[in-house]
Amino acid sequence: MRRRGLSFRKLSDRLVRLFSTIAVLLAVGAMLWIIIVVVIYGAKALQWSFFVNPSKPYGIPDGGIANALLGSVIITLGATLLATPPALAAGIALSEFKDYKKLMFLLRFSANVMMGMPSVLVGLFVYIIMVVPSGNFSGFAASVALAIIMFPVIMRTTEDMLAMVPYTLRESALALGMTRMRTTLHIVCMSARKGLLTGILLALSRVSGETAPLLFTAMFADGWPNNYFTGPTANMPVLITEYTTNSPFAAMHEAGWGAALVVTALVLIINVITRIIFREKGHGH
Amino acid sequence: MAIKIHAKKLNFYYGAHQALFDNSLEIEANRITAVIGPSGCGKSTHLRIYNRIFELYRDQRVEGELLIDGKNVLAPKVDVLELRRKIGMIFQKPTPFPMSVFDNVAYPLKLHFKLSKTKIADRVEQALRGASLWDEVKDKLKASGLALSGGQQQRLCIARAIAAEPEILLMDEPTSAIDPVATLKIEELMLELKKKFTVMIVTHNMQQAARISDYTAFFFQGYIIEFGETEQIFTNPQKTKTEEYITGRFG
Numbered sequence: 001m002r003r004r005g006l007s008f009r010k011l012s013d014r015l016v017r018l019f020s021t022i023a024v025l026l027a028v029g030a031m032l033w034i035i036i037v038v039v040i041y042g043a044k045a046l047q048w049s050f051f052v053n054p055s056k057p058y059g060i061p062d063g064g065i066a067n068a069l070l071g072s073v074i075i076t077l078g079a080t081l082l083a084t085p086p087a088l089a090a091g092i093a094l095s096e097f098k099d100y101k102k103l104m105f106l107l108r109f110s111a112n113v114m115m116g117m118p119s120v121l122v123g124l125f126v127y128i129i130m131v132v133p134s135g136n137f138s139g140f141a142a143s144v145a146l147a148i149i150m151f152p153v154i155m156r157t158t159e160d161m162l163a164m165v166p167y168t169l170r171e172s173a174l175a176l177g178m179t180r181m182r183t184t185l186h187i188v189c190m191s192a193r194k195g196l197l198t199g200i201l202l203a204l205s206r207v208s209g210e211t212a213p214l215l216f217t218a219m220f221a222d223g224w225p226n227n228y229f230t231g232p233t234a235n236m237p238v239l240i241t242e243y244t245t246n247s248p249f250a251a252m253h254e255a256g257w258g259a260a261l262v263v264t265a266l267v268l269i270i271n272v273i274t275r276i277i278f279r280e281k282g283h284g285h
Numbered sequence: 286m287a288i289k290i291h292a293k294k295l296n297f298y299y300g301a302h303q304a305l306f307d308n309s310l311e312i313e314a315n316r317i318t319a320v321i322g323p324s325g326c327g328k329s330t331h332l333r334i335y336n337r338i339f340e341l342y343r344d345q346r347v348e349g350e351l352l353i354d355g356k357n358v359l360a361p362k363v364d365v366l367e368l369r370r371k372i373g374m375i376f377q378k379p380t381p382f383p384m385s386v387f388d389n390v391a392y393p394l395k396l397h398f399k400l401s402k403t404k405i406a407d408r409v410e411q412a413l414r415g416a417s418l419w420d421e422v423k424d425k426l427k428a429s430g431l432a433l434s435g436g437q438q439q440r441l442c443i444a445r446a447i448a449a450e451p452e453i454l455l456m457d458e459p460t461s462a463i464d465p466v467a468t469l470k471i472e473e474l475m476l477e478l479k480k481k482f483t484v485m486i487v488t489h490n491m492q493q494a495a496r497i498s499d500y501t502a503f504f505f506q507g508y509i510i511e512f513g514e515t516e517q518i519f520t521n522p523q524k525t526k527t528e529e530y531i532t533g534r535f536g
């Protein structure tokens with residue numbers, strides 16, 4: 001009896017190891033495969049003009065992605081500016097004012113719902129409340145849509161990061177005669193500042209590839225993004241979708257892949273920066 | 286002898302659970318009072334009433350009176366922030382703030398007093414000297430407080446606490462997380478500190494209590510079983526529970 005139990009455990013141990021190895025290989029393999037495909041198809045497009053020229057209408061040569069890149073940067077930065085203050089506030093409330101149970105339950109519940117909402121729905125929602133009434137697409141509407149997606153992500157990481165700050169640190173701040181507010185902002189958030197930044201960067205990389213919400217809000221425009229608040233604004237995800245799926249021109253397919261390569265590289269860079277920041281965290285808190 | 290703190294029939298509750306029963310104590314000024322007793326007997330709970338730090342948690346509450354210089358500080362009208370300036374607290378684990386050594390000590394100064402830059406620098410030095418830390422950190426005042434050793438961090442916290450010019454220092458097992466050499470330093474420091482402050486220290490270390498304290502209170506299951514001069518408690522305890530505890534028969 002006993003012996004069989006032992007050998008069975010050994011066997012299951014081996015099985016677990018086998019399955020986890022396979023899982024790891026699959027994950028790493030899939031990532032490498034995607035990167036390799038994007039590089040193979042996209043590398044040809046990467047010339048100087050590609051980075052400095054704005055996109056051009058169908059069929060006109062020498063188009064680039066500069067306007068889309070700039071537009072995407074503006075839209076995501078706008079979204080970050082919109083989402084960060086309320087999301088930090090909500091995360092702080094969740095972690096520091098747990099005593100208000102009903103309110104916090106409501107906040108957490110609605111954030112969970114938001115988190116699970118498909119991004120295309122968020123796009124439609126902003127389309128209905130902003131684009132339709134104003135009569136035009138805009139980069140700003142896109143920022144609002146992305147901000148809605150970023151909000152719960154930042155909120156949850158903020159809560160988690162503040163939860164990692166030891167309770168005695170709060171108590172020692174209060175014991176010195178600090179107010180609750182000062183303790184929270186100066187001591188607790190200061191302690192977790194790298195974690196908070198990490199949350200913001202994670203949310204940023206999460207939305208930087210979002211396409212569906214942009215189709216309903218920013219749309220696209222050849223030309224520089226100088227109508228952020230009032231007009232369609234060029235951006236990378238829509239450019240990629242348009243060029244690779246809707247265009248009959250080989251040069252545009254290539255440019256689409258090139259843009260995909262650029263976005264992939266940027267997301268990778270953001271992720272690596274996030275890692276570095278978080279690793280540097282070092283001692284204690 | 287001057288009575289600094291007079292606890293009168295303190296009862297303490299964590300929600301429905303009562304942790305302290307009728308705690309009454311008279312603490313003399315400029316003396317070290319040790320609080321001893323087995324784990325979970327209520328030592329920390331008792332100390333945390335003094336600066337009302339327990340109020341951070343909504344389900345905790347206290348009954349009774351705590352007179353400091355004759356005034357009941359548990360009364361609702363008392364300015365808690367000022368009370369906490371007057372009562373410094375040192376925790377088991379050092380809790381330096383995530384800022385430079387200098388700023389750690391300057392923080393409470395800027396918080397409670399309006400001072401010029403040079404005055405602040407003076408007072409920071411004073412406080413660091415008072416915590417026997419100055420010589421070790423005078424060349425790295427700009428370094429992070431988190432980069433100091435455990436024992437140095439604890440003395441930094443003491444400097445931070447005394448910078449606010451308190452009258453009372455509460456120490457909850459201040460040396461249990463640091464090495465013996467650093468512990469010795471802090472014990473010497475405490476003997477210095479009692480010249481200016483009224484000190485209460487929770488400790489599990491009987492030798493420590495015997496070495497440094499003037500008075501000792503023995504807690505058991507939320508009650509103060511015995512309180513008296515340290516010498517008497519350790520050589521001639523009146524209660525059998527006290528004797529059993531200090532001779533190491535339980536706890």
Ligand SMILES: Nc1ncnc2c1ncn2[C@@H]1O[C@H](COP(=O)(O)OP(=O)(O)OP(=O)(O)O)[C@@H](O)[C@H]1O
Pocket residue numbers: 299302304322323324325326327328329330331
């Ligand atoms: N936050 C809390 N919620 C509920 N009960 C608590 C809480 N903190 C402490 N208690 C209870 O109150 C009693 C006294 O705890 P306290 O921490 O004061 O003991 P202590 O003497 O300081 O112990 P130790 O020597 O282990 O630090 C214990 O029974 C403990 O379980």
Ligand SMILES: [Mg+2]
Pocket residue numbers: 328329330457
């Ligand atoms: Mg304790």
